[in-house]
Amino acid sequence: MQKLLQTPIFRSIRARYIPPFSTFTSLSDYALDNHNIANEVLTLIDEVHPMEPALEKVTHFLNKQIVVSILQAQLKRDPKICFRFFIWASRSPRLRSGLAHNLIVGMLSNGQNDNNNEFDLCWSVLDDMRNEKVPILADAFVALISGYWRLQRAEKAVETFGRMKDYECTPNLDAYNIILHVMVKKDVILLALAVYNMMLKSNCRLSCFTFTILIDGLCKSGNAQDALNLFDEMSDKGILPSKVTFTVIMSGLCQARRTDDAYRLFYLMKSRGCSPDIVTYNSLLNGFCKLGRIDEAFALLKSFRNDGYVIGIQGYSNLIDGLIRAKRISEAEELFWKVFEVGLTPDLVLYTIMIRGLSDARRVKSALNLLRDMTGRGITPDTQCYNALIKGFCDVGLLDQAQSLQLEITQHDQFANTCTYTILVCGLCRNGLLGEAQQIFNDMEKLGCFPSIVTFNALIDGLCKAGKLEEAHLMFYKMEIGKNPSLFLRLSQGADRVLDSASLQKMVEKLCESGLILKAYKLLVQLSDSGVVPDIRTYNILIHGLCKAGQINGALKLFEELQLKGLLPDSVTYGTLIDGLQRVDREGEAFKLFEHMDAKGCKPTSSVYKSLMTWSCRRRKISVAFSLWLKYLRSLASQENEGINIVEKYFEKGDLENAVRGLLEMDLKLRDFDSAPYNIWLTGLCQASRVEEAHQVFSILQEFRVNVSAPSCVMLIHGLCHEGKLDEAFEIFLYTKEKGYQLLPRICNNMLQALLCSQEKSALAFELLSRMKSMGYNLNTYLQLRTKSLLHHHWNIRERENMSTG
Template structure:
C-alpha cells in the first residue's frame, strides 16, 4: 500500500487542528526527507496551524518557503495569511498581501474581504472597512450577513449607533438575515447609549425571529429528540461527524425548550471543540453551562486542560488546574500526565517529576514512609535513588501505570540529558517496566546524536524483542548513521540481519540513500576480499 498526498495532508491537518504544531512540523520534515513533495495543501495546513497558535512569524517564513520550492499560493493560502496578519493587527502587511494577490490574478471572495474588513474594524479604521465593503462588488462578489455584522459590531464599538441601525435596517432589503451576533451587537450598543426601550424591542424582534416549530420538528424526526439522553446522542453524532458548530447551535436552541442538556452532553461538545482546536469556544461553553445551572466536573476540567496543552497555553492550563482543585474536583491521572508531558516537552524534567509525586500524594493506599523517602531523594537531587524508591513502591501495585516513566524518559531525551535517560532505561528494565515505543524512539535518536551508536543499536534490538515495528524513517536514520561511521558498519549489517529475521521487508523499508550506502560498503568488502586473495 502506497501513501499518497491525501494521506499526508490529512495527517498534517489533523495535528494542526489539534494544536500539535511541533508534531506536525516533525511530520512535515519527515515527509520531505522521505522524498515526498509537499504540495500547496500541505503548506496551507501548516501555516493555518501556526497562525491559530499565534506563531505569525513562523507562518510568514513558511509562506516564503512556498515560493522557494516553486509553488504558487492559491486563494485559500492567501486568505489564511491575510487572516493571520489582520488578527495580529498588522493591517498594512495584510493589505499589501491582499493587493499582491489581486495583482497576480487571484480574485478574492467575500470571506477574504471579510477578514480584512474585520481587521480594520477591530482597530477603528472604519473608513477603510467601508471602502473594502464597497469594493467587494467589483469582483462580482456580494457582501453577506457576516460582512454587515462585522461592520455593525465595529460601528457600535465606536459609538456610531445610527449608522449601525441603518445598515441593520437595510440588511433585509439586501437579502441578508441578521444573525444572533448582529442582534447582540445592536442590543449592546443601544443599552450603552441609554436606549433601553429600543434595546428591548430589538430583543423581542430577535426572539420572534426564531423558528417556533424547531422543537416540534426535532421531536418528530427520524431520530427524535424527546429527552436529555436523545439530545446527548444527537450532539455526539454531530461531534463525531465534525459538525461542531451545528452541535453547538442545536444545544443552544434547545437549552430552554424543556429538553435540558446534562453535563455529559456539554462535555461531549467541549471535547469536540478542543479536538478541533476551538479552545476559546470550549472555555466559553464551560462558562455558559454554569449559567444553565451545571457545574464543570473532573471530565470538563481534564478536557479543557488537555485542549489548552494542544495550543501551548501553559499559564491558562495551570490556572484551570488550580481552579479545578479549588472547586473540589479531584484531578485524575490523565490530568497529571498531561501536565507531566507538557513540562517534559519544555525540558522542565525536575518540575515533571514533582508533578507526578504530587499526584501520588493525592492517592490513598500508598506507603507514606516510602513516598516520604522518595521525596527526600528528589529534594537532594539524587534522581536515580528517587526513581528506584518510587519503582519499588509502585511496581508492586496491581494498577501500576508505566506511562509516566516513559514520559519522563522522553523528557530527559528532549532535555539532552542522555546519560540520565540511558540510566533511567536500565532501571526500568531492572524493574521489568516495559518502555513505550515513543520512549525508545526518542532514546535512539538521542543516543545517535550523542555518538553512542552501540547503545542506540541495543535499544533498537529491545524494540524488536518487545514486538514494536518502528517507522522506516527511524530505521533508516539509525542505519545511515552506522554506515557513515567507519567503526560501526559491522553493527549496521548485524542490525539488518536481525531486522530481516524479525520480518522487516528491507526492500520496501530502506530508503534510497541507505541502499546506496549499503551498496558502497558491499563493493568495498568485495574489493577487500579480492585483494586478500
C-alpha cells in the same frame, strides 16, 4: 344476639323480614348467623340516612367477615352506599381489613365505563359527608389513591393525596406510604423526599415500609450514599430493617459499585437473625460480577451454597455476565453450556448476555449462530437482544448487516427503539458516514422514537470529529431547547431561579409545604418529559472539539455556561481544558485551572496529572513533571508520605537513579500499576537532551520488568544516535524487537544511516537489517534512497575487501 334483635332498629327490620315461626319459643330458635346479620345491615344502610348514627348502635355485633359480606353484596347494588359504609367501618381497627380495602380498590379499578365512573361517585360521597359534617378518615383516600394507581393514573393519585386537606383529613401512615410508592415508581424522588419531610413535621409514625420505599427510590436514582444515610437514620429511630430493606440497600450499593459496603451489610443482616433469600444472594453475586471481581464471586457462591443457596438461572446469568466483563469469554461460554447440563434452560436474559459478550469480543458470527439457536429452541428475541447483536456488527464495521438485523426485529413483532437507532448512529459516525447517521437521526421522530442524550452526544461527537463545529453547536442548542423551551425559560428566570438539583429540591419542598403537591408533581414530570437536556458529557464533547480546533476561548465560555446551568465540571472537563490551554501556550492559565479544580472539590485524576507532566517535559521542565507525580501519589490514601518524602529528597539531590528506584518500589505495590509517568520522564529527558539519564531510567525499568512504550524507545534511539552512542541505540532496537514494536521508517533509516556512517559500527547495520527482515519489515519499501546508497557503498567495500583477501 338477643340484644341485637331487641334494638329498635332491628325490631322494625325484624317485623318486616323475619317470619313468625310459632313453633319457636326462644330467640335461639331464630339464631342469625353472619349472613343474616349482613342482610339486616344491608337493609339498614339502604333505608337509613345518614347511616353512621344507626350503625354505631349495632357496631359491637359486627366483625370483619360481616363487613366484607356487606361490601360484597353492596358492590353490585349501590357503589356510593358501599363506599360510605367502607369509610364508616374503617374507623374501627376491629372492623378494618385488607380484604375490605381490596374490594373497594377493585370496585374503583374494574367498574369504570363511559356512563358510570365509580371515582366520581366516590368523590360525591366525600362531598356529601363533608357537607353533613361527618368525619372522613384517611382510609377513604388510601383506597382512591390505590385505585388510581392500579389504573396507572399517577397524577390523579397525587391530586387525591393533595385534596385530603380539603376534607379536613390528615394523612395516616398508609396514605403516606402509598403516595411515596407512587412517586418513587414515577421517578420523582425529589417529591417523595419532600413528602417524607412532611411526615417528619407532622409527627406521623414511620414504618420499615416507609424507609424501604425511599431507600429503593434513592438507589434507583443513583443516590446510594443518601440511601445509606437514610438506612442509618432508620436504625437511629429504632426501626428494624426487614429482609426486603436489606436486599434493596445491598442491591443499590452494588449498582453504585460499592460492593464491599453491601457485603458488610450482608453480614449485619445475618448477625441480626434476618435470613437472606435468593434475591439477596443474587444481588451480591451481581455486584461482585459487575465490578469484574469474578473470582471473589465464585468464592462467594461456594459460601452461599453452604447456607443452602441453590443457584438458578439468574445466578448463572450474573456469573456469566461477570466472566464476560472480565474478558474471560471462553469460560463464560463453557458455563453457558453447563446450564443445559444441570437441567436448566437459559432464558431470554441469559441468551442476551451471552450474545452481547460474543459481540463485544468481535465474534459476531458466533453471536448470530447463538441467536438462531435461541429461536430454534422457541425463545423469541426481543429488541434488547437484537440491539446487542447490532452493536457487535457496527463495532466490526459491518454496517449493512447491522441495518439488516434492524429490519429483522419487526419479524418477531418487536420494534426498533431509541437504543437501536442510537447504536446505528454511533456506528455510522465512527466509520465516517456522518450523512447517513444524520439521516437516521432525522428519521427517528417520524418512527416514534425520540433521540436520547446518548444519540445527541454521538452525533455531536461525530460532527466535532469531522470539523463541523458550527453544526455541532446547532445540534447542541436543539438538544438544549428540547420539547418544552418555555419551561426551562420560566424556571431559570425570576426570584426563585432553578439552576441545579439543589434549587429544584428547595422549590419542590416549598410547593409541598404550601399544599401544592400536584403542582410539584406536574413540574417534575414536565421536566422529565421535556426532552433530553445536555449533560456534562455533551459539554465535554463540544469543549474537546473546540480545544482541538484551537478555539480555547469558545471552550472556556462553554465551561462557564455549563456551571451557570447547574452542571458540575468533572475531571474530563478540566483535563480537556488544561490540555487545550497548553496547546495554545497558555501554561500559566492551565496550572491555575488545575489548582481551581482541586479547590472546587473535583479530585484530579491521574490522566490530568499525566497531561500536565507531558507538557512540562516538552518544555524541558523535568523537575516540575516529577513533582506533579509526587503530588498525585500524596493524594492517594494508599501511599505513605514518608516514602514519598525520601524519593523527593533523592530527586532534589540529583540522585535520579535512587529516586526512580524508590518510586518503582512504592508504585509496584499498587493494584493498578501505571507505567505512563516513567515513560513521560524518559521521553522528557530525551527532549531535554539528557540522554544518558534517560538511558539510565530505561535500564532501571528493564530491571523492574516495567514495559517501556514504543514512543519512548523511539525518542531514546534518536537521542542515542544523535550523541553517537550506537551500541546503546542498537540495544534499544533489540528491545523493540522483543516487545513486538514495529518502528516507523524514519527511525529505522536514521539508525541505519548513523551505523553506516560510522567506520567501527557499520557491521551492526547489516545485523540490524537481518533483524528487521526477521520481524516482517518490508525492506524494499522501508529503506530510503540515502540508506540504500550507503548500503550499496558499504556492500561494494566489503566485496572489494573479500576479493583482495581471496
